[in-house]
Amino acid sequence: MKRFEIVPNFSEGRRQDVIDALCRCYREQPGSLLLDFEYDHDHNRCVLTAVGTRDALIDATIAACRIALREIDLRQHEGGHPRMGALDVLPFLPLEDATMADAIEAAHALGQRLWDELEIPIYYYEEASLGERRLLPEIRKGNFEGLREAVKVDPSRRPDVGGPELHPSFGASVIGARRPLVAFNVYLRSLDIEVAKAIAKAVRESSGGLRNVRAIAIDTTAQGSVQVSMNLVDVDQTPIYRAYEFVVAEAAQHGVSVSHAEVVGLVPLGALLAVAQRSLRLRGFQPEQVLELRLAQQEGEK
Amino acid sequence: MKRFEIVPNFSEGRRQDVIDALCRCYREQPGSLLLDFEYDHDHNRCVLTAVGTRDALIDATIAACRIALREIDLRQHEGGHPRMGALDVLPFLPLEDATMADAIEAAHALGQRLWDELEIPIYYYEEASLGERRLLPEIRKGNFEGLREAVKVDPSRRPDVGGPELHPSFGASVIGARRPLVAFNVYLRSLDIEVAKAIAKAVRESSGGLRNVRAIAIDTTAQGSVQVSMNLVDVDQTPIYRAYEFVVAEAAQHGVSVSHAEVVGLVPLGALLAVAQRSLRLRGFQPEQVLELRLAQQEGEK
Numbered sequence: 001m002k003r004f005e006i007v008p009n010f011s012e013g014r015r016q017d018v019i020d021a022l023c024r025c026y027r028e029q030p031g032s033l034l035l036d037f038e039y040d041h042d043h044n045r046c047v048l049t050a051v052g053t054r055d056a057l058i059d060a061t062i063a064a065c066r067i068a069l070r071e072i073d074l075r076q077h078e079g080g081h082p083r084m085g086a087l088d089v090l091p092f093l094p095l096e097d098a099t100m101a102d103a104i105e106a107a108h109a110l111g112q113r114l115w116d117e118l119e120i121p122i123y124y125y126e127e128a129s130l131g132e133r134r135l136l137p138e139i140r141k142g143n144f145e146g147l148r149e150a151v152k153v154d155p156s157r158r159p160d161v162g163g164p165e166l167h168p169s170f171g172a173s174v175i176g177a178r179r180p181l182v183a184f185n186v187y188l189r190s191l192d193i194e195v196a197k198a199i200a201k202a203v204r205e206s207s208g209g210l211r212n213v214r215a216i217a218i219d220t221t222a223q224g225s226v227q228v229s230m231n232l233v234d235v236d237q238t239p240i241y242r243a244y245e246f247v248v249a250e251a252a253q254h255g256v257s258v259s260h261a262e263v264v265g266l267v268p269l270g271a272l273l274a275v276a277q278r279s280l281r282l283r284g285f286q287p288e289q290v291l292e293l294r295l296a297q298q299e300g301e302k
Numbered sequence: 303m304k305r306f307e308i309v310p311n312f313s314e315g316r317r318q319d320v321i322d323a324l325c326r327c328y329r330e331q332p333g334s335l336l337l338d339f340e341y342d343h344d345h346n347r348c349v350l351t352a353v354g355t356r357d358a359l360i361d362a363t364i365a366a367c368r369i370a371l372r373e374i375d376l377r378q379h380e381g382g383h384p385r386m387g388a389l390d391v392l393p394f395l396p397l398e399d400a401t402m403a404d405a406i407e408a409a410h411a412l413g414q415r416l417w418d419e420l421e422i423p424i425y426y427y428e429e430a431s432l433g434e435r436r437l438l439p440e441i442r443k444g445n446f447e448g449l450r451e452a453v454k455v456d457p458s459r460r461p462d463v464g465g466p467e468l469h470p471s472f473g474a475s476v477i478g479a480r481r482p483l484v485a486f487n488v489y490l491r492s493l494d495i496e497v498a499k500a501i502a503k504a505v506r507e508s509s510g511g512l513r514n515v516r517a518i519a520i521d522t523t524a525q526g527s528v529q530v531s532m533n534l535v536d537v538d539q540t541p542i543y544r545a546y547e548f549v550v551a552e553a554a555q556h557g558v559s560v561s562h563a564e565v566v567g568l569v570p571l572g573a574l575l576a577v578a579q580r581s582l583r584l585r586g587f588q589p590e591q592v593l594e595l596r597l598a599q600q601e602g603e604k
Binding site: 005033034035036051095180240241244258259260261262263265266267268269272273275276278279280281282283284285289290291292293294295296298299 | 307335336337338353397482542543546560561562563564565567568569570571574575577578580581582583584585586587591592593594595596597598600601
């Protein structure tokens with residue numbers, strides 16, 4: 001089956017009734033499952049995770065954006081998280097038999113409908129990008145307030161679909177396609193944030209470290225440690241254990257050991273099986289040997 | 303849902319049509335799934351793995367034993383594997399919401415029906431044992447030929463249900479209940495079988511090693527190594543990584559390193575997630591964070 005995970009980020013983290021109404025769009029749409037939602041008062045933002053078919057997810061998102069159009073006004077929105085639209089950002093992640101090309105197609109189809117039906121200007125990012133402009137922070141630079149002015153004078157900041165001006169209350173949305181990402185944090189037995197910063201710099205791709213790894217240091221000294229917080233953007237190519245072992249080795253160079261680690265949010269099963277295979281040096285292992293997967297497979301066939 | 307895995311071992315590994323007919327009983331019974339079957343000409347034995355509800359698995363086994371009664375005659379059976387019945391041994395393993403008490407009840411219900419309906423004498427083993435006699439090798443000592451004579455003179459060797467003599471052609475069956483078992487082999491970078499024997503002796507419970515671990519040394523020098531072959535009979539209490547790390551440490555004492563390892567057959571997902579958690583030092587990890595499990599769960603609820 002071709003399904004996708006989407007992670008719509010809406011600029012509402014305070015009004016429970018609005019958050020409920022947004023969630024309901026994904027929960028009640030046939031062919032769509034709401035897997036998770038989180039919201040934060042300070043960020044004034046909610047992050048939903050839904051899985052479904054292309055059409056179901058697009059229909060659910062159109063319905064949710066109708067609610068956001070009515071309920072969320074960026075001119076009055078305040079919160080600690082960068083944002084430029086009522087639906088701020090929404091990536092499609094290919095699951096099961098869906099390819100990245102399918103995810104890009106779905107992102108473009110949703111973007112076109114948001115403009116055609118609701119007059120929401122659209123930017124495409126990551127794999128769905130149409131040109132040089134690929135990264136979210138680059139597109140969102142200046143936030144709603146800054147971007148609203150920038151589009152008037154700078155053609156390079158204008159939307160990919162619709163516009164050229166932002167929607168007065170909704171702003172604009174960034175729609176994209178990317179691989180599933182694993183949020184993986186390693187805690188160090190140290191209170192020295194400089195050590196965490198040095199390790200984060202060493203491990204992340206942008207400063208010469210591991211491909212597909214983004215990393216920053218986070219001060220968690222209140223918990224008796226400092227943290228190397230990573231986003232692993234392609235765990236097929238750069239597995240979790242590679243990032244973990246890199247951080248362990250790098251920490252040792254600073255005379256520091258690893259206390260523990262955590263996976264935040266969802267993680268694909270294959271990424272964890274790869275860790276087990278690595279540490280047991282398993283040879284010839286097939287995912288079909290996992291009892292629960294074999295069962296699910298057989299039930300699908302029967 | 304309360305389901306069980308069963309692993310019926312039939313004394314037929316040569317006639318494809320008989321093996322097919324036995325498999326069909328589990329494949330075509332509603333509520334039962336045939337997950338796997340393996341057979342071996344030299345052992346003259348087939349090992350099926352099926353999952354299903356109590357009633358479905360009992361009905362399928364009664365049907366399979368009707369075929370075995372007609373097709374398999376222990377008086378003419380030869381093969382390298384110990385055996386005492388046409389259905390030689392069948393354990394129930396609790397899955398999902400089923401408890402060990404449920405598995406024991408199912409084993410006893412099957413045993414009673416095999417005697418009542420087909421006059422097959424039954425021995426209970428492992429958790430389903432009714433008394434002191436718990437282990438398969440102990441019950442099966444002397445094979446069909448020896449046991450057939452032993453029951454005539456030794457009351458302690460007689461069946462738990464039916465008998466006291468064996469069925470003339472079918473023999474008798476050993477039905478039981480046990481936890482899912484993980485077959486886990488570790489290959490050493492050595493051609494010295496004595497090293498493998500010493501490690502097997504050190505790791506197995508019976509000679510003072512790890513609880514819930516059975517181990518023997520196997521000569522795999524043709525593959526350029528020797529093997530410590532283990533059955534892990536309770537991976538909740540004694541995880542795979544515990545056995546693996548024990549063997550690695552013990553091998554190091556002999557100046558030998560581990561080449562690789564293998565899991566033979568099925569393994570519960572939780573046993574592999576425990577390995578990943580161990581080696582990444584994951585804290586606060588929940589199986590619900592695995593995307594595929596969350597999906598299956600939500601689909602079940604919708």
